[in-house]
Amino acid sequence: MPDALIYDHLRTPRGRGKPDGALHEVTPIRLATTVLEAVRDRNALDTGLVDDVVMGIVMPVGEQGQCLPRVAAIAAGYAEETAGVQINRFCASGLEACNVAAAKVMAGQADMMVAGGVESMSRIPILSDGGAWGTDPQVAAATSFVPQGISADLIATKWGYSREDVDAYAVESHRRAARAWSEDRFAGSIVPVHDRVGEVLLARDETIRGNSTPEDLARLKPSFAALGEKAGFDAIALERYPDFAGIRHVHHAGNSSGIVDGAAAVLMGTREAGKRAGLAPRARIRAFAEIGSEPTIMLTAPSFAAEKALKRAGMNVSDIDLFEINEAFAAVAMRFIEALDLDPEAVNVNGGAIAMGHPLGATGAMILGTALDELERTGKQTALVTLCVGAGMGVATVIERI
């Protein structure tokens, strides 16, 4: 079986996903072409070698619809032969894109791939794509649908994370992200986004608050209390978790992943294809896994996915030097750390989505890159990257430097 090797990766900075965000004026396809052009240009890549562009997009509608990766590839001037495909596994789409690309390479059915993702949440808001899950009455009932924020609060309830605990986690995420920027740890992988006349629109992640304090966060109101208590979602959650008298609503704007815009690209291929392109491999995909879990608590699968991927790789938790877990909500990351009994100092060492945001389709590819850069910076070998996923899923990927 050929190895799937990572040759390069890069990402845009993440812009606040609101009309006043720096990337709001940039179309999602231009976010995608920005990273496609950058990964080609800095590797002097003959795009004729690239079989496919696989990108995660979670709201593939409107200007973000229509098999954007193929259209972006030709708009970016890639060879006609380079195909494109959009995939959606909710929040893990960006990592899933990498796994799908790796799988094609490992199966001998592709030589060179670009994986990644894009999401302009300021332009195509979450829930723009409709869907049956929470809205079709039969489906919502059969699946005991609750929104993610309720699930996150349910995790905090079940494992006893207090408001102070989750807020402390969030403060640390901001602190680490700010430190990473001040030490230029992301510099090698950031592609600034420019406006039409070449002025830089955004060169750094926009939502980091390095001086955020627990006192600041304590002032924020829980975001999901009304949905839980007034709209009735708590009652649905308690039906599945009946040993609790109520749900502890601890998540808010400051300890949940930020809504942001951004894109990422990862260049992958076989050893031979890399040679042909004159590139040196940076890491190898050791194994990956996806898994389903109880859909009402929904966001607890990262540890299960991690265990499954590790088993496939023939590795133990202790074989992993570095972990990246998407900070969809503080409790998700805290539960992951607790479930695998990890050292918090080895997890999200450069902050996460609470500080920098979670551009749904792109995040998985972004944090895969963050993990690789950090391995290189610290001279470590192995990393595990994972995300929780809507409807109760998890995806995990294990990489190893070469």
Add this chain to the structure above:
Amino acid sequence: MLTSAIDKDGIALVTIDMPGRSMNVIDWAFTDALRAEIDRLAADPAVTGIVLSSGKTSFIAGADLAIMNGMSGPGTSPASASERIRAMTDAFRAIETCGKPVVAAASGTALGGGLELMLACHCRIAARNDKARFGLPEVTLGILPGAGGTQRLPRVIGIEAALPLLLEGRRLTADEALALGILDELAEPEDLVAAAKRALQEGRVDASAPWDRKGFALPGPAITSEAASNIFLLANAKVRAAGQRNYPALEAILSCVYEGLRLPIDKALKVERQYFGHLVHGDVAQAMIRTQFFARQRLARVGRAGPDPDGALASACRSAMDAQAMRMLTEGMSPAFVGNAARIVGLARPPHLPGEDGATHERDRASLRPTGLRLLRAAALAAVAALERGDVASAVEADVHAIDAAGFPVWTGGPLSMIDTAGAAAFIEACRADGLEIPVGLAAMARDGGRFHPNEEAAA
């Protein structure tokens, strides 16, 4: 039952007047007669328009609930029930598509099938009548308006306004119905028929429904819009939290609107009657119709005293549940678990429990509903004993009073209906598994295959 008079302008005035009844109700004979009359008038070239009116001070009280019994029991299925209701759906659809403008002129109340009939007319006028009520209360009996109500009401007033009416069964005054757009016009009672004829003479009534015309747009948000998605997201949660899936009609009504509004009307009506077939054939609807309609009607007729929360029956039910809840705690269940179990089966008042004991061990959530049902069975046994002691006069009274005074869940039809639904033998078996003591009378009833409510009683 139906009389028609055609005036010099060719307007046929059809008067609905069921002999020997204080109010008109829709049964199969009426349905067939209406269908035949509409077909006849549609085919008569002299007829230019039709007014549907009532010979009574109300329009139509609703469907004759006796017809619902024929749609469940031996030899029936959801499919056969759905096929049966089709006669009514088709008759109303025939009005809508007869090719001539049809005006409903309601002297008073139009509920359930009565309002559904009005919604199938091209124009709806009601008399100013303080006593008149308009609504679709089917949900309160565990069913849904199966003759077009879930389809036409949202098409007339929009999803957002229609859903609460369908899900709560609220009855509106004529003024409220006018303000919502369910009625097009109000007239003085003595001028009602003339007003209806004027609407026809002045050409104000189209001979087709808006949804049968090209370019029809739903009032308010389109069914495919994000706004509509949000409405359903919240409505789904609301009915789930309120009913805990004990009331299948709530989900079915939401689905009728969610699925049906995406379809042309004829396909939509098929979706509706299939959901209806499932509901009317089910235990919950049969129990709710028996208790919420027939039992209450009978008690009102014989003038029985209302329920007493401090009365013997209510007290016995409540202490039986409290005792059972305490036993559950000694078995190691947490107060939260028992409280959630009570909530899940729809107990209006949870049993009395000591405060949170901080139990952290997790129980299998699959045992939640069985735990709630165990509370209900304990209360039902107390109701049986109360009936045996003569604390209540009849099984009918026991059911109604347990619901009203002890918070016994409506979906069961009351404690004795619940036993009938399970069958006394199966019920006793479940009680034994719970470790509950069986009264002698009930054991004897189980041996004889007896019931608290004779099968035909519901139709009485």
